[in-house]
Amino acid sequence: MHPRGRTAVSMHVAAAVLTVLVSASCSMRPLQGVLVPSSEAVEAASQVPILIGTTRARSSSDPGEMFSREPSSEMAFAQVTVSIPPDGSRKAGEIQWPLSPPGDPRKEFVTASAGYLDRTEFGAAVSSAAKARHLTKTLVFVHGFNNRFDDAVYRYAQFVHDGRLPVIPILFSWPSQGAGNLGSYDHDRKVAGRSGSALTELLDTVNANPAVKEITFVCHSMGCLVTLDALRSRASHGGSVPKLKNVALVAPDIGFDEFISAVGALGPRRPRIGLFLSQDDTALKLSKSLAGGTTRLGDINPQDEPYKSALAQQKILVFDLTHLGGDDSHSRAFGEVGSVMGMIKQRLAQGQQLGEDPSRTASH
Incomplete structure (x- = not known):
């Protein structure tokens, strides 16, 4: 077969596989109406308020x-409170999408409240959450x-709830x-390549x-x-963000060489960086083929x-999640958040420092 023909066939196959991979996890959720608030409340359900900055219209x-x-062209702000059913009525690590909105809060994720905010109201909501909790x-x-x-809203609510994370959750969409x-x-x-400046704007607002005394970034895949x-932009302008202490990259869809170059450009005052990877990440193996074989x-x-x-040279903390298993290797950190948090706590309890050999991190 002519090389151009093989390329056309491989791209066709890649497109088909990509469609299956990325649509499987969303196949059970309704197409409309999810964020319409439900008037029904269940006492045993958990309420997870998510503050939001977004460049979506x-x-x-x-x-x-x-x-x-x-x-x-402008950042918009909002707040959505997600109601998560009682632990005994759901499987941790999964989103129980409503079969039809607004859903049943006894066994499904539902929206308890949702509203738009302006920038001032967003800042006040952050302060209020800090004081109240x-x-x-x-x-x-x-x-x-x-x-x-x-x-994005429901996945983040699941992550915060199942991880029992003692933080004010903010989503950048x-x-x-x-x-x-x-x-x-x-x-x-x-x-995604054009959205870093908006994330920098949100970071500055929160900082x-x-x-707020401490900020952590968690990004997934192409995010x-x-x-x-955003980090490169802030570093290139000579400014640091003192409150930004940690950056966690989960299943990052980034070229390895690009990452190393970007981290090196951040300078010595950068936040601590953690890498969460899975050697069997099917989605990223496909992404590699779409990127011309770039690792x-x-x-x-x-x-x-x-x-x-x-x-090791860049002092990156490495967490290899391959051994956790599960059906969705690309979102393993969210589905197995309890195990991931346990790995992090174990690492901190051992007093491991950033400069240590990443080979030690892969075994925990």
């Missing part, structure tokens, strides 16, 4: 969507490819198409809040492109060279 067609896949730490989550706005096809993958990658760009950071073997030495 407001939805004009579905009030239960709030924000669409279309980009906005006696918290000073925020966790800013940046979602990945093929995420609608409601996908960039305008992913929320569609599982090759064209959307290419589109999302370009949009300026006196109620790590957004995060690295993706999120599915390397951290024991192999040149990865081991490069990560």
Whole structure:
């Protein structure tokens, strides 16, 4: 077969596989109305308030969507409180999507409240959450490819709840198409590459809040492109963010060499960086083929060279999640958040420092 013919066939197969991979986890959720608040409350359910900064435009067609896949030139703000059913009625690590909105809070995730905020109201909401819950730490989550706005909100609520995270949760949602096809993958990658400045803006807003003492970033998959760009932008302008202490990259869909170069450019005053990877990440292996064979950071073997030495030189904390198993290797950290938090706590209890050999981190 002619090389061009083989390329066309391989791209066709890749597109088909990509569609299956990215749509499987969203196949059970309703297409509309998820963020319409439910009037029914269940005493044993847990309420998880999510504060939001987004560069998506407001939805004009579905009030239960709030924000669409279309980009906005200005940052918008909102707050959504997600009700999560009692622990005995659900499997931890999973989102129990309502079969039809607004859903049954006894056994499904439902929206308890949702509303738009302006910038001043957003800052006041952060301060109010800090005071009411006696918290000073925020966790800013940046979602990945093929995420609608409601996908990102519910996934983050699940992550915070199942991890029992003592933080003020803040979501940064960039305008992913929320569609599982090759064209959307290419589109999302370009949009992600242009979204770093908006994340920097949100970071500055949170950093300026006196109620916040510490900020951690968690990015997933393609969202790590957004995060690295934001960090590079802040570093290139000679400014540091004293409150930004940690950055966790989960299954990052980034070229390994690109990551090492970006981290090196951040300078010595950068936050602590943790890498959460799975060597069997099927989605990233496909992404590698779409990227012309460029190795993706999120599915390397951290024991192999040149990865081991490069990560050690840059003092990257490595968490290999391969052994955790599960059906969705690309989102393993969210589905197995209890185990992941246990790994982190064990590492801290052992007093491991950033400069230690990453080979020690892979075994825990």
